[in-house]
Amino acid sequence: MENPTHLRFLTEDFRSIKLADITIEGITLVAGENGAGKSTLSKLLYYLYKTIANYDQLVSEKLNEDLGNVARFLEIAQTELFNKKYDRPRRQEFQKEFNALRNNLLAYSPNEQIMVEWLNFVEKIEISISLEGLMNAEARQRLHYIAKDVIRRMNQKEQSENPFTLVKLHIESLFKESFGILDSRSTNIFRNELINVFHDSYLPKRFEVYEFGQQIISLNKNYLSIPYTIQNVIYIDTPMMLGIETYDENHWEDLNLLLKRKSLNSFSEFSKIISNEIIDGEATFDDGFLSINEFVYKRSDGSIFNLLDCATGVKSFSIIQLLLKNGSLNDKTLFIIDEPESHLHPQWIIEYARLIILLNKFIGVKFFIASHNPDMVSAIKIIAEKEEVLNETNFYLAEKSSKHHYTFKNLGKEIDPIFASFNIAFDRMHLYGGE
Numbered sequence: 001m002e003n004p005t006h007l008r009f010l011t012e013d014f015r016s017i018k019l020a021d022i023t024i025e026g027i028t029l030v031a032g033e034n035g036a037g038k039s040t041l042s043k044l045l046y047y048l049y050k051t052i053a054n055y056d057q058l059v060s061e062k063l064n065e066d067l068g069n070v071a072r073f074l075e076i077a078q079t080e081l082f083n084k085k086y087d088r089p090r091r092q093e094f095q096k097e098f099n100a101l102r103n104n105l106l107a108y109s110p111n112e113q114i115m116v117e118w119l120n121f122v123e124k125i126e127i128s129i130s131l132e133g134l135m136n137a138e139a140r141q142r143l144h145y146i147a148k149d150v151i152r153r154m155n156q157k158e159q160s161e162n163p164f165t166l167v168k169l170h171i172e173s174l175f176k177e178s179f180g181i182l183d184s185r186s187t188n189i190f191r192n193e194l195i196n197v198f199h200d201s202y203l204p205k206r207f208e209v210y211e212f213g214q215q216i217i218s219l220n221k222n223y224l225s226i227p228y229t230i231q232n233v234i235y236i237d238t239p240m241m242l243g244i245e246t247y248d249e250n251h252w253e254d255l256n257l258l259l260k261r262k263s264l265n266s267f268s269e270f271s272k273i274i275s276n277e278i279i280d281g282e283a284t285f286d287d288g289f290l291s292i293n294e295f296v297y298k299r300s301d302g303s304i305f306n307l308l309d310c311a312t313g314v315k316s317f318s319i320i321q322l323l324l325k326n327g328s329l330n331d332k333t334l335f336i337i338d339e340p341e342s343h344l345h346p347q348w349i350i351e352y353a354r355l356i357i358l359l360n361k362f363i364g365v366k367f368f369i370a371s372h373n374p375d376m377v378s379a380i381k382i383i384a385e386k387e388e389v390l391n392e393t394n395f396y397l398a399e400k401s402s403k404h405h406y407t408f409k410n411l412g413k414e415i416d417p418i419f420a421s422f423n424i425a426f427d428r429m430h431l432y433g434g435e
Contacts, residue, residue, distance in 0.1 A: 006229045014204035015040050018401045020408040025392040026360050027367045031418045032398025036406040038370035042336045049233035051190045056109040063178045069150045077125050080139040115175040126164040185224045231332035239315040243308045259322045266327040274321045278351050283318030312343035331364025341373040353379035361389050
């Protein structure tokens with residue numbers, strides 16, 4: 001019996017994609033004109049595996065967001081309780097304790113202990129008010145109206161006239177809802193991520209992932225299985241993302257956090273290939289006690305530069321070198337790269353393709369690459385064949401199925417149709433430049 005492929009994912013009717021049925025065994029390259037959906041495929045894959053890897057954290061973030069109005073209620077209660085000048089130290093003590101509660105919620109998965117700590121904190125404030133009588137009637141009434149608004153926004157019924165009882169019941173309800181989401185591994189977490197990423201509630205008609213022939217993920221199912229073949233994911237859509245902080249592109253922030261991890265000098269032989277044969281130097285992240293906390297390029301002649309000021313091609317290889325050195329690349333990594341040939345000299349395009357092949361062959365890194373550069377496509381095939389990994393290398397071409405929609409055709413190991421699509425540019429050159 002033929003062995004099923006390691007990983008297969010299928011997307012249907014999403015944005016410009018009519019149908020994409022893609023296999024990833026080692027290296028998968030997709031080609032096609034701009035707007036065909038290559039980047040959409042990259043983001044679908046990235047945010048799927050990111051969601052799975054950070055599932056508990058995403059649940060914690062959602063719970064923290066849902067507790068936002070509760071937090072405001074408690075801050076108001078503290079301020080009203082300790083509103084005299086001589087009460088400021090106690091208010092600061094309460095605020096410090098409350099900040100620790102919120103930090104714990106983001107640092108750990110929602111659990112019974114954290115829930116009890118939140119409930120105890122509310123009760124502590126309530127008891128302080130009852131014993132010391134420091135809050136006037138108007139302030140108490142205001143807290144009651146705020147508590148009623150908090151539960152109203154979550155469509156909960158009022159079960160008590162005591163505002164603190166209402167808030168405690170609300171906290172308990174939110175935590176128990178989070179416990180259920182953690183236990184069920186709800187696909188809704190992934191759906192919400194896609195809505196945030198694509199700024200659109202319209203999701204794929206089908207999005208399915210298969211591992212060794214078994215369907216493990218589907219948007220039409222309620223449960224997110226835990227994958228085996230892919231356990232961490234990295235996405236690069238431009239080397240210019242290095243060192244850039246932005247709230248608009250989450251994968252930029254994810255990559256920069258990854259690049260700042262402490263170096264373990266992993267896979268030094270491949271790091272040396274980059275240093276000695278390509279960029280004539282070494283990339284590091286300088287995070288020492290007295291350093292200026294930056295990415296650094298140390299040239300072989302001893303000169304030192306801020307890596308952010310270096311040529312984009314140097315950044316391209318430096319990113320891979322930093323990931324190698326800090327142990328971020330392994331045989332359970334899916335490395336997604338959009339147009340790796342961008343900003344590279346033709347010679348370095350070949351070097352980049354060679355590096356991809358070697359990382360797949362000797363480390364087992366799996367690649368999903370979007371490209372429309374003939375040198376990159378040719379180099380991937382030729383070097384993969386020489387290094388005997390062509391059997392795990394697959395090529396796809398986005399072909400128009402209608403004016404605005406594309407179907408990704410599996411070319412297997414054949415790249416001639418990709419070159420035929422590149423020739424359209426030459427045809428237009430003759431058209432516009434001819435007589």
